[in-house]
Amino acid sequence: MALDHAIxxxxxxxxxxxxxxxxxxxxxxxxxxxxxxQQIYRVLKRMEGDGWIDVREVPQQGRPDKKEYSVAxxxxxxxxxxxxxxxxxxxxxHDLAVKxxxxxxxxxxxxxxxxxxxxxVHGERLAHYLAGEVRDFTGPGAPHASGPPDAGRELxxxxxxxxxxxxxxxxxxxxxxxxxxxxxxxxx
Amino acid sequence: MALDHAIxxxxxxxxxxxxxxxxxxxxxxxxxxxxxxQQIYRVLKRMEGDGWIDVREVPQQGRPDKKEYSVAxxxxxxxxxxxxxxxxxxxxxHDLAVKxxxxxxxxxxxxxxxxxxxxxVHGERLAHYLAGEVRDFTGPGAPHASGPPDAGRELxxxxxxxxxxxxxxxxxxxxxxxxxxxxxxxxx
DNA sequence: TCCTCTTATGCAACTCGTTGCATAGACAAG
DNA sequence: CTTGTCTATGCAACGAGTTGCATAAGAGGA
Numbered sequence: 001m002a003l004d005h006a007i008x009x010x011x012x013x014x015x016x017x018x019x020x021x022x023x024x025x026x027x028x029x030x031x032x033x034x035x036x037x038q039q040i041y042r043v044l045k046r047m048e049g050d051g052w053i054d055v056r057e058v059p060q061q062g063r064p065d066k067k068e069y070s071v072a073x074x075x076x077x078x079x080x081x082x083x084x085x086x087x088x089x090x091x092x093x094h095d096l097a098v099k100x101x102x103x104x105x106x107x108x109x110x111x112x113x114x115x116x117x118x119x120x121v122h123g124e125r126l127a128h129y130l131a132g133e134v135r136d137f138t139g140p141g142a143p144h145a146s147g148p149p150d151a152g153r154e155l156x157x158x159x160x161x162x163x164x165x166x167x168x169x170x171x172x173x174x175x176x177x178x179x180x181x182x183x184x185x186x187x188x
Numbered sequence: 189m190a191l192d193h194a195i196x197x198x199x200x201x202x203x204x205x206x207x208x209x210x211x212x213x214x215x216x217x218x219x220x221x222x223x224x225x226q227q228i229y230r231v232l233k234r235m236e237g238d239g240w241i242d243v244r245e246v247p248q249q250g251r252p253d254k255k256e257y258s259v260a261x262x263x264x265x266x267x268x269x270x271x272x273x274x275x276x277x278x279x280x281x282h283d284l285a286v287k288x289x290x291x292x293x294x295x296x297x298x299x300x301x302x303x304x305x306x307x308x309v310h311g312e313r314l315a316h317y318l319a320g321e322v323r324d325f326t327g328p329g330a331p332h333a334s335g336p337p338d339a340g341r342e343l344x345x346x347x348x349x350x351x352x353x354x355x356x357x358x359x360x361x362x363x364x365x366x367x368x369x370x371x372x373x374x375x376x
Numbered sequence: 377t378c379c380t381c382t383t384a385t386g387c388a389a390c391t392c393g394t395t396g397c398a399t400a401g402a403c404a405a406g
Numbered sequence: 407c408t409t410g411t412c413t414a415t416g417c418a419a420c421g422a423g424t425t426g427c428a429t430a431a432g433a434g435g436a
Contacts, residue, residue, distance in 0.1 A: 001422075002283045009290040019384050032285035039423065041386060064384050064431045076293070083294045086302060087283045089309045092354070095190045095275045097220035097347045102197040104340035105264070106271050114274060121277045151372050152292035158368045159285045162361045166280070169357040173350045180346045184339050189392075207414050227393065229416065252401045252414050 002087075003043055004052075006033045008071055008079045011053065013152070015070035018044050028156075031129070031163040044069060052078055100177060109185035112178065119174045126167035133160055190275075191231055192240075194221045196259055196267045199241065201340070203258035206232050216344075219317070219351040232257055240266055288365065297373035300366060307362045314355035321348055 010021060010029055021044075022037040024030075047053045052075030056068045071079075096118060103111045136142055137157045198209060198217055209232075210225035212218070235241045240263030244256045259267075284306060291299045324330055325345045 002281075002286050003422080005290060006286045009286055009293070012293050013289070017384075018386095022384095030279070032280055032282040034279040034281065036424070037385085038387095038425085045386090060383090062432065063382080066384060079290055080294050083287055083290050084298065086305065087287070089306050090281060090283060091218070091222040092220055092351075093190075093222065093278060094220040094350075095278060097350065098190050098194045098197055099271055099275070100343050100347050101201070101340075102193065102267055102271055104343050105197070105200050106268050108339055108343065110272065117274065118277055149372070151296055152289075154368055154372060155288050155292050155296065158365050159288050161364060162282075162285065163280075165357050165361050169353050173353050176349060177346050180342055184337070184342055191392085205414075206416095210414095224394070225415085226395085226417095230392095233416095248402095248413090250402065251412080254414060 002033070002082075003035055003039060004047060005079055005082050006035070007040065007043055007047070008052070008075050011069055011071045012076075012079075015068055017058075017066040017068055019066065021069075028132070028160075032159060047075065050074070103181075108181050112181050112185070115174055115177050115181065119171060119178070122167050122170045122174065126164065126171065129160060129164045129167060133157070133164065136160075190221070190270075191223055191227060192235060193267055193270050194223070195228065195231055195235070196240070196263050199257055199259045200264075200267075203256055205246075205254040205256055207254065209257075216320070216348075220347060235263065238262070291369075296369050300369050300373070303362055303365050303369065307359060307366070310355050310358045310362065314352065314359065317348060317352045317355060321345075321352065324348075 006029060007021060010016075010024055016024070018037065018041045021040050022035070025033070025035045025040065044053065048055055048069070052072055053069045054072050056070070057065060058068045059065050096115070099111060099114065134142075137153070137160070143153075194217060195209060198204075198212055204212070206225065206229045209228050210223070213221065213223045213228065232241065236243055236257070240260055241257045242260050244258070245253060246256045247253050284303070287299060287302065322330075325341070325348070331341075
């Protein structure tokens, strides 16, 4: 159950409302963890009940009021405890791999379109990550680009590099898959 | 819900019991999809009720009887329908990435042990995949090593290559993470 | 004024996945 | 002959994740 902890980390990086968290989970946090607003609101409510986070009603102009959450001492302690306990490397689940092996009992060539669509999506993700890397880390206008070493920034960057490596690897593999499918299509 | 379809593919590749499926999910299918025996038995029961698979009681000597499942026409049709409908690239969930960003609010150096453990596990997975590749695909004694092109074999191989690429990428990234954590540890 | 869009929060129902436990046949070791 | 291990199947309870729907305030346009 790491959604709790993902939310705590995000709130430590910057306090915010459930709605704002949901948007972050569509962006940077979403690089390595996804969650819908339903999940987020539910978990926020529970963590508030457990005293892990504090709420503050924030009136806004031009839009509905919001509840801004921030991490309480108990939440920080819970996160720290989790950070120090070992977790198992997660297991993989790839629909596409199931489809590829299943294609042996159907028409392999029919999968080409689907794989090309996947390739498109992963290409866009890579471009998005690379743009974010330039904007936030390596670009000339990046914040603190030449300042003192900031642990939080360094750690966010290494996670982003992981996302970039993942997308690059995936694109190369999808090319391999496409070549294989095309070879099987012409060989029949 | 691709567990149904993963089981159908596995049963098409070879009929078997729930127990045997569970063992396959610890091995080759488990490269890209995991499932416990509980899930498998539950899904098998449902698919049997829906007429997707057939059962056959198989008495065995030296061990308890088993129920051998095989894919029925309706199951093949359901799989085919799923193969032809588009699916979205799945979203990622990495506990470790949450921990890395969370380490900014704790002690980054304390994570080194944990990352090294991850590295160990992924190194073992890679070795396991590579051994399987030699045994089943590229080695001299591999079945049909020089026979006619077999679509099922080719497709299984390209999926395995994906697993190998994933593990190699992950190991390289974990080295990057370790270097970053050590840099932050000495710089403080 | 009504309609739609964005922000903002939430309930209810359902499915999927995990964990702990229970049963039972066959065999091997002590 | 009891104990442990491997094969083989299953129930029950819980927790996590998804989907559909509902509400409401404010902004902007038809």
